[in-house]
């Protein structure tokens with residue numbers, strides 16, 4: 036390792052190194068992934084409103100705006116000014132810049148107050164690759180027993196019908212092309228709008244552009260007090276639902292889903308005047324890991340600052356329901372209000388999904404959580420809800436969000452997630468399922484859960500239930516595809532040693548691109564392994580690779596679920612601060628976690644599904660940032676599965692418009708790779724690649740080791756050591772050579788054999 040190269044990232048090396056944009060460098064001007072060359076503002080002919088003319092000569096354009104509409108007019112922080120003053124770097128930015136400026140500065144009131152006609156809405160939604168569908172086929176119909184031929188015909192007819200129905204059920208919501216429309220069209224709380232403004236976001240991302248109009252109710256009224264966006268029952272914009280929908284949203288990683296679900300929740304809670312809830316939380320957001328949950332709490336706190344609303348992270352010892360038999364209750368108001376005080380999380384165990392049995396959980400009872408927004412892992416909330424064998428209900432909850440819904444409804448978390456969902460017994464509950472990947476099984480499970488829940492509620496309710504709300508699906512881009520703004524490298528490393536060598540090469544941040552297939556990877560980056568054992572082993576192996584002059588071992592860290600909550604938090608903080616350059620981890624950090632300045636991701640071990648690849652590599656290239664690199668090493672053992680990943684890479688590059696000849700996965704490679712059977716996919720997803728599972732084989736050796744030495748080298752070394760021990764013993768005991776050899780081998784085998 037060349038220390039000086041490592042230390043001088045900014046000077047000499049930068050001149051000799053090829054120019055490479057880095058996601059860690061600066062703010063992003065346009066967070067959108069699609070439709071950059073399309074004009075966002077409607078053309079005058081297609082606008083509905085009379086006040087649509089833009090230009091200097093219109094009085095309204097020059098008149099100062101009312102304070103509440105002057106949304107982005109005066110950037111108060113340096114960051115605010117950042118993106119606007121940046122030189123346009125790409126064609127994409129150049130194309131969108133004038134608009135960005137106009138919109139972000141809030142120059143034209145009428146531009147923010149757009150209402151688009153159906154054609155224009157369609158055009159904008161299409162250019163941003165948004166598709167909105169009403170999923171109203173709630174109950175899957177049972178197929179009656181019937182002769183095979185008839186059955187086939189019926190199936191075909193049904194499919195065609197469904198296709199037609201699907202086309203009919205598409206919605207074209209009024210796109211939200213500027214955050215200012217949140218005030219002008221939906222009249223969201225002024226404070227919430229200000230908090231959003233402080234984030235200095237220039238434009239809504241695609242998911243925000245599509246989801247917010249579906250989740251917010253248009254409240255813009257004319258002088259007579261009539262809503263200006265009157266909707267008919269079959270309005271194609273979905274305005275007739277008045278924001279009262281259940282939403283299943285599939286949008287790329289890093290596309291800003293968090294604020295897309297937080298804004299409507301906070302706005303609804305504020306308009307319900309539900310800032311403080313004695314009865315229990317009003318909104319519950321479930322996330323699969325503590326890291327993600329705590330990130331969401333931070334976002335929620337930023338968005339609700341100054342509104343009186345509180346958001347808290349569910350921690351061990353907190354109470355969310357009244358308990359019949361009160362054990363040493365301690366009035367810990369801070370904990371209940373969500374202070375930063377340290378508590379150990381119930382989800383800090385080996386497995387995030389583990390439930391701590393009631394008896395073992397020494398309860399330090401606190402007062403009931405008063406925060407209106409509760410963010411939790413499934414286990415943490417369920418532990419607090421469990422009363423003996425029952426799960427207490429949470430009737431106060433009006434909003435339930437499942438972030439990373441596909442993993443929360445996957446077998447590992449499914450039971451816990453559904454228990455929480457069913458515990459939310461309020462008939463007005465609004466559900467949001469969000470993820471970058473969503474299998475059709477998740478959709479079906481969501482629909483059946485909504486149905487069962489409804490049946491149970493109707494049978495137990497004395498008064499008639501309110502009308503059932505529709506389930507709407509929003510898809511941004513191509514479902515289950517990696518974001519198009521990062522570069523992929525799929526590297527054949529042949530063996531485990533090859534991977535280690537490859538990673539060491541990547542650790543030289545200024546090294547010229549090793550292959551023609553893409554740019555080099557610079558710290559900070561994440562390295563993913565298949566298991567905790569391998570993450571720990573890789574960390575030990577690389578610990579001294581960065582010389583003391585460059586910060587030494589403190590620059591590399593490992594983070595996994597076996598560490599305590601405090602240790603995990605400290606590592607996350609240091610990585611975010613840039614003190615740690617290389618973070619080795621497991622799939623614990625694969626989802627949701629937002630590191631804005633992450634330059635890349637290394638899949639040291641191939642991910643165990645295409646979805647896992649999408650999420651892992653999505654830790655870089657957040658909010659449309661360019662320059663992120665995703666390197667995936669594969670060995671002989673991975674060949675049977677690697678097509679899954681190769682397909683995702685090609686789809687992502689196609690989306691980016693990469694030329695066939697420049698694709699990182701060439702067609703010949705794709706053709707040469709074996710197809711992956713359904714069964715193999717399932718096994719891979721559940722257990723990972725067999726050679727790397729942390730299990731002892733029959734001969735007592737541990738598989739899945741990571742070491743610089745090959746198995747052959749280790750064997751030779753062990754034999755040599757064994758021979759020495761044997762010969763010593765022979766000398767001592769005067770025994771014959773053959774027996775000594777055997778003993779020697781045994782002794783050698785018990786020697787250190789590398790990291791497991």
Ligand SMILES: Nc1ncnc2c1ncn2[C@@H]1O[C@H](COP(=O)(O)OP(=O)(O)OP(=O)(O)O)[C@@H](O)[C@H]1O
Nearest residue numbers: 066236238239240288289290291292293627629658
């Ligand atoms: N309109 C916007 N403009 C610029 N940046 C934004 C915008 N909205 C959100 N962001 C930023 O984008 C980043 C990613 O947001 P977020 O974590 O919500 O993504 P996500 O879609 O939930 O990703 P994942 O699927 O990985 O969970 C965050 O740093 C957030 O602050």
